[in-house]
Amino acid sequence: MSEDQQQIDTEKEMNLVGHLSELRNRLIVTAVFFIVFFIAGFIYVKDIYWFFVNDIDLELTAISPTEIIWIYFSMAGLVAIIGTIPVLAYEIWAFIKPGLTPHERKASLSYIPALFLLFILGLAFGYFIFIHLIMPFLLSLNDGMFNIMFTVDRYFKFLLRVTFPFALLFELPIIAMFLTSLGILTPDFMVKNRKYAYFVLIVVGVLITPPDFILQIVVAVPLIILYEISIQLSKIVYRKKLKKHEEFMQDES
Template sequence: MSEGVQETFIAHLVELRDRLIRAVGAVILVFVCLMPWAGDVYDLLAQPMMHALPEGTNMIATGVVTPFFVPVKVTLMVAFVLALPVVLYQAWAFIAPGLYAHEKRMAVPLVAGSTFLFLLGMAFCYFFVFNMVFKFIGEFAPKSITPAPDIEQYLSFVMTMFLAFGLTFEVPIAVILLSKFGVVSREKLKEARPYVIVGAFVIAAVVTPPDVISQFMLAVPMWILFEVGLLLAKYVGGRESDDDEEARSDVTTT
């Protein structure tokens, strides 16, 4: 490796370190500010489950330190979500030097759009999916059983669902980027529609509870958002893919 290449590589590593420090610092700052209300944050997160439980029933904590660590984990998750614009901006700022000028102008719309869609996915999960899933589970459970969910297992379930729905709602951004940067043409994405639909239901079956309602509520929005991404990609435009360039050169030669 030549000296110039080595210096460039080290410079990229230093910049990556600085971007990571800023992103992590933003999350820690929000986390510290929210810590005095960690218990209230967890109570808010637990509302969908509490509404589904029989009256007078509470969740339980089976570990000695669980009542402390679970609210802390929830608060850290909320801090990450609130600091997401800063995290996404730092990621974009790191890769921006390798992009064209008109692509750099996409930074603000992409960061804002990604943050909004991720939060929208979490809100959809919190206000609609949780209520329907917990109600379904409560009605399906035998009457001789009094449910008393463990708060740590509930947190694990909630974080998995939030991540699944948050990433699902990022599908339009992924489709736009694939088309814009010429990774896959819009026409090929349209041809892949049947595979996307099947893949959406497969992913939903893996990451959601084993009930049809939650699977449909993840798979159907994923499919709809894919279609939205295709529609937006039509107006955003993009680089020509290699196949398009070859086709154009063949026509020119002919």
């Protein structure tokens, strides 16, 4: 092996080590923020708990000390996840920034606030569906037959199971725009695979709602609308990307 080839291999190895070191540091920063938000959530867990409980006309029961511990950790974890999302998004953006053009850097950085807001909107939408549609439907099935008792553990696990998928799915428009700006995704691909996307979204709607056809439609329709919005936003980004490319080629010629 020649000295030039050895030097090239050494530089590649050093670059790889440098990237891994940078990635580790950014993950550490994200973990530190997660811990800070977790501690904040732990401190205010009572206020968070009563915020959720005030919306239901039910008395929750804890049947073991571990359920009390679980509610503290789950509420603190919820705060930590929500608070860490913009931090994680920024660290990912900062990590890939060297490989982006100045225009792509500016455009993709603006996605971070939208990413956070859509996550919050998804949680709020899921919570609205849970409180005003799912819970009333389930309670109506009782029809006076049973004494209803909800444990803290079961209630909040069910609540999180319903709301979190909405929070993640509400990120679809931003993810579609970001991947389109990077050239990974195209609106044509989303259009061609629309039927498969619809199927997945309907399955998600079925999994997070009770076995009632009307409820499943109510949940599935907003998700399908979100996908269509994602397609339109992807088209806008794609057209701008093509326009920039054409301008660049004209300047070069």
